[in-house]
Amino acid sequence: MATLDSKIPSGPLADKWRKHKTDIKLVNPANKRKHHVVVVGAGLAGASSAASLADLGYQVTCIVFHDSPRRAHSIAAQGGINAAKNYQNDGDSVYRLFYDTIKGGDYRAREANVHRLAEVSVNIIDQCAALGVPFAREYGGLLANRSFGGAQVSRTFYARGQTGQQLLLGAYSSLSRCVGQGTVKLVTQNEMSDLVVVDGQAKGVITRDLVTGKLNRFAADAVILATGGYGNVFNLSTYARGSNVTASWRAYKRGACFANPCFTQIHPTCIPVSGDYQSKLTLMSESLRNDGRIWVPKNKADVKKAPADIAESDRDYFLERIYPSFGNLAPRDVASRAAKRMCDEGRGVGETGLGVYLDFAEAIQRYGKQAAARANLHDVSAAKVLELGEAAVAERYGNLFDIYKEITDESAYKQPMRIYPAVHYTMGGLWVDYNLMSNVPGLFVLGEANFSDHGANRLGASALMQGLADGFFVIPYTIGDYLAAQKPGSRPSADRAEFAAAEANVERLVKKLMAIKGKEPVAFYHKKLGKIMWNQCGMARTKEGLNQGIVDIQALKKDFWSNVNVPGSAENLNQALEKALRVADFIELGELMCRDALTREESCGGHFREEYQHADGECLRDDVNFAHVAAWEFQGEDKIPLRNIEPLNYETVKMSMRSYK
């Protein structure tokens, strides 16, 4: 049984991080040069940690499966990044960001981690502005803010609808500087295929070169995984097609616990599915809910009517009706479920009936009138107001409206968008302590790949915050605590038996897959897995469904390993093989997710068990029996994993019914 010591510092919540930083062991500069850290991944967490550690003087190797570190999927985040700057003078504070995040996560995150996140959020904005991230500005040259779900203050910093891109390019520029200076060695197009554990500690990785098929060994004093989330287990999601769980899964099989795998975020505003060929779902940023109003027809009979033909009095602005104090800015899990309920009632719109409207008509009118007043125009025509209003909306959300147009061939200026929830983020991940170290000493996990900060639901604009917090401001301190205890120069050689065994393990897996030569392409299995996961472990889960899901996934796994067809050779660039290796891991992860959802007999955040709900359909949490982290421990192939528990002790906040009404 794994030991799960969260290592949360003692003392008052607000002092924990400061105290920890002064208590933590340091590595002297001459010794830093002797330690080699391998960072896997170069998204926000990976790139920022690699650069920060290199600047501190460590030897760093950064490994990515992409052709360039700038491709990591952090790049696709649209809306923004939260920080408790209180530049708007609207009552924000570190405590309030902490509290919103804890509440937003439905009281399933660690208080100490979340408070630290809120504390360093202000440093992130400073750091990124200094790096040249072109944040939106007001006319006076100061930083602009907007609102996001689950908050009643404006604390979100943004760069048009491309905040993730700009932040990632900022982190990438730091990483590039280090590569140029020779302080980071960059290895591209290499997928981490195994973790090497020597004497119980993580001391290296095995990678597969995706161009040549060659297996490479990297020995390290510590390994950092910043490999992102696993939402592609659902096949259809807003993730990039390449996003995968393989690095985390390999670590899991080497002893790292996988925490709360069933905590999945379903984002309410995505473009609905249109066909079986579809490879990906596209997000429409949450920032749209600043101005867009979400509705469905009041009457089932109206669902096939053109939206313009449905009278105002026949529209149900259901988020405003059910959650009057947060309205359209209700958190993602709450908004998603509400949309699902409307569609389940038969009031969904669009060809499939799985859609709700996101309407900008009111915002266009409001902005149009404001713009006319600012320009001192009196008695303006309705057409002019419309023109000015559309221009104002375009300035805020133009690129999102363009994306919508490209995909649907419809103009959201002229008619409401149709949206539906889709898989977007995974709060679960490898278990880490307060130092972001897993239960395998020497293995650190950062960003979306770990489980620590978002509980059962993540608030919008908090993923970017966490990635950069972990990489720029947490790991540079906490990795020292581990490395200070490692004798400089004690790094095991890559020639050791453990490396050879791990490499042989990968080789065996590759050979096995190539040898099957069955009938079905890899995509066949990924689609099937996605359907099982969406139906049984998606927005609404039941005991029966989850049990069925486990049976179906086990059957799918068997079929995959006897009937998949991976053409080509393993000795060169082979995308079918890449996919097969990833889908093999997704299938196993899917089973673990169902198991986790099955054993968590409560509803919280993104995890909704139909058996546990209030009369109004809200989550019914069970704080007596489930106020804990479930950290699953691998017990061997085809054996049921062990469910370890880390109790969540709330010292400051009182766990209460989460209400946005």
Added chain:
Amino acid sequence: MVAHLTSAKNLSVTLRVWRQPSTDEPGRFVDYAAKDLNPNMSFLEMLDVVNYGLEAKGEDPIAFAHDCREGICGTCSLVINGKPHGPHKGVATCQTYMRSFADGDVIVVEPFRAKPFPILKDLICNRSAFDAIQQAGGFITVRAGSACDANAIPVPKDGADLAMDAAQCIGCGACVAACKNASAMLFVSAKVGHLGLLPQGQAERDSRVLNMVAKMDELGFGNCTNQYECSAACPKLISQDFIARMNRDYIAASFRQAFKPKSNASSGGA
């Protein structure tokens, strides 16, 4: 969860695809029939469907680069009917939909072609030369923890907006693929422009432009002859004006470099 759109008629096309097993082996065009396609499919989803068929037959699927499929990661490439990122302005290949093509079309699909972008396989080329240019100077040096308060440096909105226009570059390489000289001027000038327009970027402004341009030349990218095909092919419509801006920066920096007084400062101390 899935239902077919019934409103539009399906189409069939012939793909003429560049197949090349590896960098050192010769390539050739191979025709594939892509039948009964939903016009709402993206171009890459159409390739998925073709590959599904190939894989089911045990044939090597067409290798193509892709990832985010929403036009922001810069991984997808492809020259479609002679145009990088296909027929439409201001979008990447992944945002190109089959409704842009007609039933019966022959569609020629090639990789980005440029000497500094060697082909790895089929439609995938190696664009790491772009990373090398960034590493030469595409940054502002700030160690974590050393930044001042973000609002301590006001940035006028128009400058910030212009910087953002340049910063949108997704690093896809379409500008190079579109240029008859395989010039990387638009790519380099976007980064030089982005950082040079901000007050934070001034300290390293000269060294940045000199080092990035030197690296670009060293890697074998061609010169700019002001045809602006780069801008026309850019999925983010980055303006060629940034090239003019970079040329001014480069000349000014070269002069300053030539006449720069040399400091005697050394970093030693007590």
